Every structure is written in C-alpha cells, then in structure tokens.
Amino acid sequence: MMKQLRVEADHPYNVHIGHQVFSLFTKDYHGLLSSADRIVVVADAQVAKLHLEYLLGYLREFDVRVLTIPAGEQAKSVETFMDCHTFLLSEGCSRKSLLLAFGGGATGDVAGFVASTFMRGIPYIQLPTTILAHDSAVGGKTAINHKLGKNMIGTFYQPEAVLYDIQLLRTLPADEVRSGMAEVVKHAFISNESWLLELLEIDELGTMADGEIMAHLEKGIAVKAAIVEEDEFESGVRKYLNFGHTLAHALEGHFGYGRITHGEAVALGMAYALHLSNHARLNEFLVWCRKNSYPLEKLQEVSFEEILPFMKKDKKSSEGALSFVLLEKTGTPFLETIEEKRAEAAYLELCSMLGGV
Amino acid sequence: MMKQLRVEADHPYNVHIGHQVFSLFTKDYHGLLSSADRIVVVADAQVAKLHLEYLLGYLREFDVRVLTIPAGEQAKSVETFMDCHTFLLSEGCSRKSLLLAFGGGATGDVAGFVASTFMRGIPYIQLPTTILAHDSAVGGKTAINHKLGKNMIGTFYQPEAVLYDIQLLRTLPADEVRSGMAEVVKHAFISNESWLLELLEIDELGTMADGEIMAHLEKGIAVKAAIVEEDEFESGVRKYLNFGHTLAHALEGHFGYGRITHGEAVALGMAYALHLSNHARLNEFLVWCRKNSYPLEKLQEVSFEEILPFMKKDKKSSEGALSFVLLEKTGTPFLETIEEKRAEAAYLELCSMLGGV
Numbered sequence: 018m019m020k021q022l023r024v025e026a027d028h029p030y031n032v033h034i035g036h037q038v039f040s041l042f043t044k045d046y047h048g049l050l051s052s053a054d055r056i057v058v059v060a061d062a063q064v065a066k067l068h069l070e071y072l073l074g075y076l077r078e079f080d081v082r083v084l085t086i087p088a089g090e091q092a093k094s095v096e097t098f099m100d101c102h103t104f105l106l107s108e109g110c111s112r113k114s115l116l117l118a119f120g121g122g123a124t125g126d127v128a129g130f131v132a133s134t135f136m137r138g139i140p141y142i143q144l145p146t147t148i149l150a151h152d153s154a155v156g157g158k159t160a161i162n163h164k165l166g167k168n169m170i171g172t173f174y175q176p177e178a179v180l181y182d183i184q185l186l187r188t189l190p191a192d193e194v195r196s197g198m199a200e201v202v203k204h205a206f207i208s209n210e211s212w213l214l215e216l217l218e219i220d221e222l223g224t225m226a227d228g229e230i231m232a233h234l235e236k237g238i239a240v241k242a243a244i245v246e247e248d249e250f251e252s253g254v255r256k257y258l259n260f261g262h263t264l265a266h267a268l269e270g271h272f273g274y275g276r277i278t279h280g281e282a283v284a285l286g287m288a289y290a291l292h293l294s295n296h297a298r299l300n301e302f303l304v305w306c307r308k309n310s311y312p313l314e315k316l317q318e319v320s321f322e323e324i325l326p327f328m329k330k331d332k333k334s335s336e337g338a339l340s341f342v343l344l345e346k347t348g349t350p351f352l353e354t355i356e357e358k359r360a361e362a363a364y365l366e367l368c369s370m371l372g373g374v
Numbered sequence: 375m376m377k378q379l380r381v382e383a384d385h386p387y388n389v390h391i392g393h394q395v396f397s398l399f400t401k402d403y404h405g406l407l408s409s410a411d412r413i414v415v416v417a418d419a420q421v422a423k424l425h426l427e428y429l430l431g432y433l434r435e436f437d438v439r440v441l442t443i444p445a446g447e448q449a450k451s452v453e454t455f456m457d458c459h460t461f462l463l464s465e466g467c468s469r470k471s472l473l474l475a476f477g478g479g480a481t482g483d484v485a486g487f488v489a490s491t492f493m494r495g496i497p498y499i500q501l502p503t504t505i506l507a508h509d510s511a512v513g514g515k516t517a518i519n520h521k522l523g524k525n526m527i528g529t530f531y532q533p534e535a536v537l538y539d540i541q542l543l544r545t546l547p548a549d550e551v552r553s554g555m556a557e558v559v560k561h562a563f564i565s566n567e568s569w570l571l572e573l574l575e576i577d578e579l580g581t582m583a584d585g586e587i588m589a590h591l592e593k594g595i596a597v598k599a600a601i602v603e604e605d606e607f608e609s610g611v612r613k614y615l616n617f618g619h620t621l622a623h624a625l626e627g628h629f630g631y632g633r634i635t636h637g638e639a640v641a642l643g644m645a646y647a648l649h650l651s652n653h654a655r656l657n658e659f660l661v662w663c664r665k666n667s668y669p670l671e672k673l674q675e676v677s678f679e680e681i682l683p684f685m686k687k688d689k690k691s692s693e694g695a696l697s698f699v700l701l702e703k704t705g706t707p708f709l710e711t712i713e714e715k716r717a718e719a720a721y722l723e724l725c726s727m728l729g730g731v
Contacts, residue, residue: 095452095456099452099520102520102526102527103520103521103522106520106522106523106526106687107522133529134491134527134528134529135526135527136526136528137515137516137517137528137529137530137608138529138530138607158494159494160494163456163459163460163463164460165460165463165464166463169459169463169492169493170459170491170492171491171493171494172490172491172494172495172529173494173495250495251494330463
C-alpha cells in the first residue's frame with residue numbers, strides 16, 4: 018500500500034507514503050541515485066540504531082556513506098551543520114552528490130540546510146521517520162537553531178522527493194506520537210471540521226492502526242502542500258500554519274529544547290489560540306489533550322511574564338508586537354495582533370480552566 | 375556621473391556605478407529603507423575605519439545599527455557568520471529588516487550568506503568598496519569558507535541593489551587594485567578581444583583615472599550579468615566565469631587565504647589556462663603581469679604535486695578529474711577535462727617560461 022502526493026513548489030516533487038516506499042530507490046528514483054557521484058545518508062543516531070540496516074537493505078546496489086548526527090533537536094546546531102559539511106568534503110562530495118536525510122523533522126531540517134548550502138546547493142531526499150515530520154517534510158523549510166531562538170537560521174529549499182515509510186513509525190515512543198499528532202490536529206483545525214472531529218475521537222493515540230495513521234498523514238500533508246503551493250516563501254497564507262506556534266515556540270524556548278516536544282508545545286499553544294479565538298471546541302480539545310497525556314500542567318509552571326519575551330521574538334512578530342494565528346471557526350484562520358494585556362488575561366484564564374479538565 | 379545596469383536574475387535588481395551613488399538611499403531606495411523595521415550595516419573593519427562616516431552621512435534620516443566584521447577574507451568564517459546572526463537577533467531584527475553589506479567581495483559574500491539565511495531570508499543591498507567586488511556583486515553567489523575549501527558553504531541569493539561608489543576605490547592599496555583588475559581582465563578574455571587589448575596596454579594600474587576605472591567596471595559587470603542571466607544556478611555557461619580559477623583556488627588553498635590575493639591568484643591561473651589553451655596572447659599577458667607586479671614567482675614556489683589535490687577539490691570537478699575553462703580564442707571559452715600528465719607538463723612549461731619574461 019503506497020500513496021503519492023505531488024507538491025507543486027518552485028521545484029516540484031512527490032511525497033510517497035506507505036509500506037516499502039524505499040523500493041522506489043530502484044524504481045522512480047533510480048536515475049537520480051545512479052547519476053550521483055556520492056550518496057550520503059545523514060541519519061539521526063537513534064533512528065540509525067533502530068532502522069539503518071533496514072534502509073541500507075534497499076540501497077544495496079549503491080555505494081553509500083553514512084554520517085550519524087545527534088538524535089532529535091540537538092542536531093540543529095551550527096556544530097552539527099559544520100560537521101556535516103566536513104563529512105561531505107572529506108568524502109569527496111561534489112555538486113553532483115546526493116544527500117538522504119534519515120530521521121525526524123530535526124534531521125530533515127539540518128540535513129536540508131546542509132544540502133541547500135553545500136557548494137550552494139545539492140539535491141536531497143527526505144526519509145522521515147516520525148509522525149511530526151509529515152509537517153516539515155513538505156514546504157522546503159530548512160533550519161538550525163540559534164541560542165537566541167529556534168529555527169532562526171535556514172533557507173527555503175525543496176527536496177527531490179519525500180519517502181515516508183509507515184512501518185518505521187511503529188517504534189516511535191509515546192511522546193513522539195503525541196508530538197506528531199498535535200501537528201496533524203493543527204492541520205485539521207485550520208482546514209476541516211469533520212476531519213477534526215474524527216481526530217478528537219481518538220482516546221489513545223498509541224492504538225492507531227497503520228492504515229489510520231497513513232490516512233491522517235496523507236490529509237495533513239495535503240493541507241500543508243496546498244498552503245505551501247499558494248505561498249512558498251511565507252508572505253501570506255502560509256503563516257496560518259503557525260496556528261498554535263507563537264506560544265509553542267515560546268514554551269520550547271523557556272523550557273529548553275528537548276524538555277517539551279515540539280508537538281506537545283503546539284498542543285498547548287493551540288489551546289491558547291483557541292481560547293483567544295473564543296473557539297467552541299476549546300473544552301473538547303482540552304479533554305482530548307488530557308486523555309492523550311499532553312502536558313497541560315506545564316502551562317501552570319510558567320508565568321506570562323516569563324513567556325512574554327519569547328513570544329515577542331516570534332518570526333511573525335515585528336516591532337515587538339504579539340502576533341497570533343486565530344480561528345474565526347474551524348477551517349478559517351486569520352492573523353491577529355494582540356495587546357499584551359489581553360494576551361495576559363487570556364493566559365491566566367486558560368491556566369485556571371485547566372483545573373477543571 | 376552615475377551609470378545603471380539591470381541584472382535580470384530570478385529576482386531582478388539594478389547596479390549603480392559612479393559618484394555619489396549613496397544619494398539613492400533617499401531616492402530610488404527610500405521606500406525600501408523606510409519600510410524596514412531595522413537597518414543593519416555589516417561593514418569590513420578596515421573599510422569602516424576609512425569610510426563609515428562617509429556612508430552614514432547618506433543615511434542620516436534612518437536609524438542604522440552597525441556591525442564591523444574582520445577585514446577581507448578573514449570574515450568568511452562560520453564564526454563571523456554566527457556573530458552576524460547573533461547581532462541581528464540581539465538588535466531585534468525580523469524578516470522586515472534590511473541589511474547593507476559595506477566592504478569588498480568577502481564582506482558581500484558573508485553578509486549575503488547571512489541575509490539569505492536569517493529567518494530564511496531578508497533583503498540586502500551590496501555596497502562594494504573594491505574593484506574585485508565588481509565580480510561578486512553580480513550573480514547572487516554568497517559564501518563562507520571551510521577549512522577544506524574556499525566558498526564551500528553558501529547560497530544563491532540576489533541583493534535588492536548594488537551601489538558602487540567609485541570614489542571609495544581611491545584609497546585601495548596596490549595589491550587590491552591588482553586583485554580587482556585581474557577579474558576585469560578575465561571578463562575581457564572570455565568576451566571581447568578589443569577590450570582585452572585596451573586593458574593589456576595599461577602599464578601602471580595605480581594611475582587609472584576614475585572615469586577609466588568606471589568604464590572597465592561597467593564592462594566587466596555587463597559581461598558577468600549577461601552570463602548570470604543566462605545561467606543563474608551555474609549549470610552551464612556560468613562556469614566560463616571560472617576561467618583561471620581552477621589553479622587560482624588551488625593557489626589560495628596552498629598559500630593560505632590572505633597570503634596571495636584572489637585576483638593575483640586568478641592572474642596566475644589565467645596564465646596557466648592560456649598556456650593549456652595555446653592562446654596567442656600568453657606572452658603578452660605575462661609581460662603585462664610583470665609590469666603590474668603580479669606575483670608570477672609564486673608559481674615557482676609550489677610544485678605540481680603540492681597543488682594537485684587542491685585542484686581536484688574544485689567545485690567544477692567531479693570524481694577527482696581536473697576540469698578547466700579554456701579559450702578557443704578570446705571571447706570563446708569552453709570547459710575541458712585535462713589529464714594529470716598533460717596538466718603537469720603544462721605547469722612545468724609555464725614555470726620555465728617565467729624566467730624569460
């Protein structure tokens with residue numbers, strides 16, 4: 018079972034989702050791989066431990082070099098970025114080399130940034146291994162973090178293809194499933210009420226079947242792709258994808274990357290944005306968060322004053338104003354600047370609500 | 375006196391050359407500057423010492439922040455790259471901020487790379503202060519160096535405009551004039567015999583009048599722009615701009631950046647490429663190099679064996695073959711792969727020729 022979506026970016030490419038998608042290395046992408054003078058796999062260390070052998074099994078006919086990088090968000094440092102360049106140069110890579118990014122969103126972000134800047138750009142293929150990566154695998158955003166902010170350094174750069182092997186998701190830890198499903202729910206919130214209701218009925222994320230995950234991923238990717246196609250360089254509607262993200266980035270900044278997963282932070286950020294939007298499904302969403310063990314209590318651990326400076330650093334903001342994506346209703350997002358006082362009051366209200374959920 | 379050329383890149387822009395071009399900040403570019411939420415000048419330390427006050431005189435009506443970076447090629451490090459990002463973030467810059475790159479080609483390269491990667495891209499204006507920068511100011515190539523190779527990390531990213539104030543060139547040291555004029559001569563070699571002959575008549579580069587420099591810069595930029603327009607991402611004819619550069623990059627790598635200027639290395643590289651091309655004007659060119667104090671003797675200080683590994687790392691090369699831009703005749707460049715033995719023989723012949731010039 019394999020599905021295929023086309024992303025009509027500046028540089029169009031296909032996203033393949035399903036079982037045995039890596040078999041496409043010797044089918045659709047055989048020309049690309051066999052014409053490369055070097056093939057380098059940049060792999061998340063944790064993912065490599067579990068699945069590298071599986072991946073290399075599909076690459077047997079090619080001469081492949083592997084660089085493992087730190088697992089997860091830790092890889093998005095300038096040090097790892099430079100380590101990748103050093104590896105590519107040491108291995109004699111050229112502009113005709115091909116990079117395969119094997120891991121979650123963080124691996125894709127840093128490896129994509131490396132691909133976009135190695136000799137001013139070489140082709141790369143994304144091989145996402147998390148649910149969360151369905152989000153970053155479409156849109157061509159690459160990035161590393163700066164100590165003063167997440168994703169502050171990066172490029173817009175499209176992959177040649179995205180091969181999403183559903184089987185690899187079975188080994189994901191519970192917090193990674195939670196993290197990924199939060200972005201799926203985000204895509205539902207900004208696009209489609211009936212799909213949203215379907216998602217809010219899930220009582221235990223860990224019990225989803227392959228087919229169910231695949232269907233949600235496909236919908237999520239389609240929503241993302243449609244928006245990205247309309248606005249590749251984030252000057253307009255693409256900002257709507259940041260629903261929940263103003264507070265999420267601030268929470269990640271405050272707690273330190275890794276202490277809260279991205280999607281968990283997005284879930285909390287969506288709760289806040291739903292409250293600012295007076296959205297009818299806030300309570301329902303909070304109940305869903307509780308059932309699925311999203312760390313709502315973390316909101317109560319941090320004051321508005323602590324979180325405020327981080328929210329002001331958001332890329333959507335300018336001149337220190339607070340900028341949010343809100344919902345008129347499910348499927349109808351809009352951009353809004355909110356005054357500090359109103360933002361603070363809403364934050365306190367949301368925190369007090371949590372006790373009752 | 376002010377001239378204007380249009381570069382029809384993916385993102386088109388104008389190059390202005392002449393006297394008082396910075397007056398355009400309050401004319402053609404007033405909208406761009408006044409709509410920016412921050413304006414940051416990234417200035418070469420040496421250039422800032424000499425000309426920052428002059429520049430700021432034209433920016434009086436704007437709130438401008440200045441970051442000085444190491445002079446020349448030293449700035450093209452990942453450390454300076456990160457320092458720039460830290461400065462932009464600390465100053466509260468956003469996607470609506472504007473960067474002005476004030477200095478030679480190196481400053482433009484690193485500042486352009488910063489602009490292309492800060493929050494995935496902000497606008498920037500190039501303010502070149504060397505003759506050499508006429509080359510890098512067109513084409514949108516940005517870069518920093520890696521210890522394993524020059525310009526290995528970078529992007530293709532176009533500026534909003536290039537403002538070339540001829541007056542600033544008067545303070546250039548002699549080796550900088552030499553360096554810049556080598557690239558001017560390169561543009562003549564790959565495009566136009568009569569212009570080339572004009573240039574080869576110059577006995578003392580230091581005595582050129584403003585008007586003369588301006589005319590040569592304009593021609594050089596026009597050649598570069600025409601080629602870049604045809605091939606923005608260097609998949610075809612743009613490679614011809616690398617005439618002289620295979621050996622030049624190798625010499626820079628061997629002697630260490632800063633021990634030989636880029637243009638001086640290009641002059642030596644052109645001599646080598648002319649010999650490989652059996653070009654009729656090799657001797658005339660060597661004489662011109664001697665008269666104008668290009669360091670031809672440096673070729674005799676380094677053996678072919680020492681230089682070979684650096685030439686193999688050239689971005690034009692793949693699979694370790696030696697790749698050169700040669701000339702069928704002046705104005706007719708082509709790409710050629712040369713065997714090591716032939717390359718070595720030609721190198722030794724050239725070195726032995728130098729004694730007679």
